[in-house]
Amino acid sequence: MPNHVMDCPADALAAPTSSCAWPSLGAIVGHSERLFRLLAEHTNDVIVLGAPDMQCLYVSPAALVVLGYDPHDLVGTSPVDFIHPDDIHVFAEHWTGILGGPEVRTVCSVRHRHREGHFVWIEASVRGVDDPRSGQIIGCVAALRDITARREAEDEIRHRALHDVLTGLPNRSLFRDRLDQAVAHAARTRSHFAVLACDLDRFKAINDSLGHPAGDALLRVTAARMRAVLRSCDTVARLGGDEFAVVLTSLDEAHSAECVAERLIAALSEPVDLDGQIVEVGVSIGIVVAANDGLGADELFKRADIALYEAKASGRNTYRAFCPEVGRRIATRSHLGLDMKEAIRRGEFRLVYQPVIDANTGAVVSLEALMRWQHPVHGEIGPSAFIPVAEETGLIVPLGSWAFQEACREATHWPPHVRVAVNISAVQMRRDGLELAVMQALATSGLPASRLKLEVTESVLMQDADNVLACLHRLRAIGVLVALDDFGTGYSSLSYLRRFPFDKIKIDRSFIRDIADPNAAAIVRAVVSIGERLGMGIVAEGVETAEQLELVRREGCNQVQGFLLSRPLTAERARAYVRSRPGSVGNDQGR
Numbered sequence: 001m002p003n004h005v006m007d008c009p010a011d012a013l014a015a016p017t018s019s020c021a022w023p024s025l026g027a028i029v030g031h032s033e034r035l036f037r038l039l040a041e042h043t044n045d046v047i048v049l050g051a052p053d054m055q056c057l058y059v060s061p062a063a064l065v066v067l068g069y070d071p072h073d074l075v076g077t078s079p080v081d082f083i084h085p086d087d088i089h090v091f092a093e094h095w096t097g098i099l100g101g102p103e104v105r106t107v108c109s110v111r112h113r114h115r116e117g118h119f120v121w122i123e124a125s126v127r128g129v130d131d132p133r134s135g136q137i138i139g140c141v142a143a144l145r146d147i148t149a150r151r152e153a154e155d156e157i158r159h160r161a162l163h164d165v166l167t168g169l170p171n172r173s174l175f176r177d178r179l180d181q182a183v184a185h186a187a188r189t190r191s192h193f194a195v196l197a198c199d200l201d202r203f204k205a206i207n208d209s210l211g212h213p214a215g216d217a218l219l220r221v222t223a224a225r226m227r228a229v230l231r232s233c234d235t236v237a238r239l240g241g242d243e244f245a246v247v248l249t250s251l252d253e254a255h256s257a258e259c260v261a262e263r264l265i266a267a268l269s270e271p272v273d274l275d276g277q278i279v280e281v282g283v284s285i286g287i288v289v290a291a292n293d294g295l296g297a298d299e300l301f302k303r304a305d306i307a308l309y310e311a312k313a314s315g316r317n318t319y320r321a322f323c324p325e326v327g328r329r330i331a332t333r334s335h336l337g338l339d340m341k342e343a344i345r346r347g348e349f350r351l352v353y354q355p356v357i358d359a360n361t362g363a364v365v366s367l368e369a370l371m372r373w374q375h376p377v378h379g380e381i382g383p384s385a386f387i388p389v390a391e392e393t394g395l396i397v398p399l400g401s402w403a404f405q406e407a408c409r410e411a412t413h414w415p416p417h418v419r420v421a422v423n424i425s426a427v428q429m430r431r432d433g434l435e436l437a438v439m440q441a442l443a444t445s446g447l448p449a450s451r452l453k454l455e456v457t458e459s460v461l462m463q464d465a466d467n468v469l470a471c472l473h474r475l476r477a478i479g480v481l482v483a484l485d486d487f488g489t490g491y492s493s494l495s496y497l498r499r500f501p502f503d504k505i506k507i508d509r510s511f512i513r514d515i516a517d518p519n520a521a522a523i524v525r526a527v528v529s530i531g532e533r534l535g536m537g538i539v540a541e542g543v544e545t546a547e548q549l550e551l552v553r554r555e556g557c558n559q560v561q562g563f564l565l566s567r568p569l570t571a572e573r574a575r576a577y578v579r580s581r582p583g584s585v586g587n588d589q590g591r
């Protein structure tokens, strides 16, 4: 059996220790060789005596425990044969330092191959040994300690600090880091990269209805699908909730931001099986392409977020690229969001009423309630600016309930044949409580259900169509009327007309504006004929000129609304208006 020492000075390493009987520790001190063995062989660290050419001259018994090797097997070998290739340079650097002189002490951490094949993290404290006569370094002494557990704990802590626990994706701070790197790299290389802000559609509804474990599973599937679509040089991170973000580097035609966005949308639209429950989500994506414009990470992400907002507003499950014009609009929107809660409390919202007139008799058929915000700083703000913010923040629910209450109460002051129309948004329809809000408004005001009309847009029907239709059917069953607003914009699907027995179709004002154009007129004519066949009344919105009034009448629209007839009026002026008009109900009977 080979001795586990080699070429050692004979007087230093003579008698095998196992045969020695130690009378007392005190007696050993003074016996330098015995003392050496006692220390080397009873410490948990592996003590190594090394030659200047890195060969191991002596290895203490702890090597068996720490590295799995019998110390004899390591004598004559070089650490280089065992160190992980990625750590060789660390070791080499330290070794050069040690050769510099005996006063040099170094501590380095490297991975050392265990006899069983895996690597263990070793912390090596090394010091050179010099020849006292020449001062030359003639070797080194190293104490090797297994720090695998500590390294793993540190790695885990580092990983947790930079990754999302649920999906394993980089988290917000690692994403930020990667984004900073991308900005710096693009500035150096004058290259382009893209940032995608992604937000799942309908995630909250699934999380609320199927529970958090299902929501978590859905997020994990989402993360895996996103990873599968992207290349290894791209970063996909989970920023929190159902918010994800992507940095795309090395853009080319096949990997343009738009192509990747399309692939992400396609991948995430695939149904997900959550323990037998099949669910579908979508994703909205905002894109910004950074093109050496000197923008920092914060500004880039803000722009991607603005584009995301725009994607969500334009029907979801789609993407939008950042456009500066939209950026300016949305900057004011986010300010509005902060003010809005207070504004509801302070009563800064009010309704104005725009008459809908019978095209043949001139009688007032109904008044449409339109919301206004009397902002203390910005003055009057129209609904197009604040309704999207109210939808985003969920404030549309209390605001919508207030509108029902207010409109129904006001309508009790009008002649009994005049209805009130209230607009409802997609978010209101999706939330619980719409029916209750309608019932409460009717009950509190005493307005008959048949005098209330709800105006919904096609986008309302796009989302969760079955639930929405069921809700509209229930409201219709108690006598409330339902109109399809802004028809012709958005999805313009005539199939919606068959899916629900709308009482009215309101043709969007863009068609009325262009009615002199034969194509627009043909569309109006087609809608009128479908409406007539299905028993639905037709309202032309946005009639501004006598010529338009004449043309829409000729095309068969039986009701008209627009600035020509009346602008939206305050409650007080609306009361005066209805009193001043002919009282006939005209051909609006039953609708």
Ligand code: C2E
Binding pocket: 354, 369, 370, 371, 382, 383, 384, 387, 400, 403, 422, 423, 424, 425, 455, 485, 486, 509, 541, 542, 543, 544, 561, 562, 563, 564, 568
């Ligand atoms: P909408 O329901 O289609 O309302 C008609 C819009 O067209 C109103 O704009 C009205 O002022 C405008 N308008 C009417 N006649 C003419 C015309 O001849 N020419 C032009 N250029 N415009 C005309 P407004 O009040 O700004 O409302 C915009 C939209 O905001 C409404 O479109 C509706 O979708 C939404 N909205 C208004 N009030 C509410 C509300 O209480 N709740 C909800 N969810 N949405 C509301």
Ligand code: MG
Binding pocket: 368, 423, 455, 485
């Ligand atoms: Mg409307």
Ligand code: MG
Binding pocket: 485, 486, 506, 508, 541
């Ligand atoms: Mg409309």
